[in-house]
Amino acid sequence: xxxxxxxxxxxxxxxxxxxxxxxxxxxxxxxxxxxxxxxxxxxxxxxxxxxxxxxxxxxxxxxxxxxxxxxxxxxxxxxxxxxxxxxxxxxxxxxxxxxxxxxxxxxxxxxxxxxxxxxxxxxxxxxxxxxxxxxxxxxxxxxxxxxxxxxxxxxxxxxxxxxxxxxxxxxxxxxxxxxxxxxxxxxxxxxxxxxxxxxxxxxxxxxxxxxxxxxxxxxxxxxxxxxxxxxxxxxxxxxxxxxxxxxxxxxxxxxxxxxxxxxxxxxxxxxxxxxxxxxxxxxxxxxxxxxxxxxxxxxxxxxxxxxxxxxxxxxxxxxxxxxxxxxxxxxxxxxxxxxxxxxxxxxxxxxx
Numbered sequence: 001x002x003x004x005x006x007x008x009x010x011x012x013x014x015x016x017x018x019x020x021x022x023x024x025x026x027x028x029x030x031x032x033x034x035x036x037x038x039x040x041x042x043x044x045x046x047x048x049x050x051x052x053x054x055x056x057x058x059x060x061x062x063x064x065x066x067x068x069x070x071x072x073x074x075x076x077x078x079x080x081x082x083x084x085x086x087x088x089x090x091x092x093x094x095x096x097x098x099x100x101x102x103x104x105x106x107x108x109x110x111x112x113x114x115x116x117x118x119x120x121x122x123x124x125x126x127x128x129x130x131x132x133x134x135x136x137x138x139x140x141x142x143x144x145x146x147x148x149x150x151x152x153x154x155x156x157x158x159x160x161x162x163x164x165x166x167x168x169x170x171x172x173x174x175x176x177x178x179x180x181x182x183x184x185x186x187x188x189x190x191x192x193x194x195x196x197x198x199x200x201x202x203x204x205x206x207x208x209x210x211x212x213x214x215x216x217x218x219x220x221x222x223x224x225x226x227x228x229x230x231x232x233x234x235x236x237x238x239x240x241x242x243x244x245x246x247x248x249x250x251x252x253x254x255x256x257x258x259x260x261x262x263x264x265x266x267x268x269x270x271x272x273x274x275x276x277x278x279x280x281x282x283x284x285x286x287x288x289x290x291x292x293x294x295x296x297x298x299x300x301x302x303x304x305x306x307x308x309x310x311x312x313x314x315x316x317x318x319x320x321x322x323x324x325x326x327x328x329x330x331x332x333x334x335x336x337x338x339x340x341x342x343x344x345x346x347x348x349x350x351x352x
Contacts, residue, residue: 004261007279009061011260013039015106015287016064019294022105023066023098030094033069033085040064061253062339072325088321096309099302106291110229113284115222118213120277123221126158127209135203140187142178148207150177156224158208163232165191167239171200229288256286299331
């Protein structure tokens, strides 16, 4: 278990540092002073000062922070106005780029991980191996060898079909586009509930063909995997909001550590390289999740701050900083309560 904890903490450090470094780098580019660069939250375990910035490691692995001078609107110079280097005194688009850089760096980091994974595992392109007798796919005339290019939207990887069907809890019709002998065809498939599988199926059998990724294909398939991960995260969030997923489908730090442990144990027989590549894949998924979650337009998150900044850009004047600060403070408290509830749910799930 100690090995699992160390692996989880390493993944956590990499993706959080990547996120906060995005904020840090753009703050420096835009001349905004950074007062603290923190990994983790809660009490400080270790810290040191270098220049104007304090670098700290905090107790709880539930996030991080890149704090800017004047970020809360309360830090002013002796003259009563925000001085040079103060966040509030920077041009609005400089502040927008600084806040947006965190999630963007998460996506860049995830793309690098995706390229590494593609170089090792290749990609799964959607080519139909066969259709199930009496299924919607057979009724639509689909055949073995059909290259599927659309499944409720444009797709590039076979796992995208699996994602759409995993979230199709009501048997909604699916628009399919496929290529056969150079010709493109379309069909509408109405899934049928399979009692044995316990889910809706369209009748595809063995629809994934493994291909190697070499040369420029590394970046192409890396992009496809990143795109799929973003799509997976967004669709899962929407399904959660619609009540199609339960609280057990949400994982906090404890739940993520459990996932790391399960993946490590399952892949251990394949050797250290297989374990390592699966950890890289997990890091990619978590980096994407962190990027997407931080872009949600909620107070205290980067997305919430961007809402206020875009409003300022449109209005030509900022929302009063003290009012915005109160909203973000309330949002931060609500976020911490949610994190505690998710962590409690993780522990209950493990103990069941």
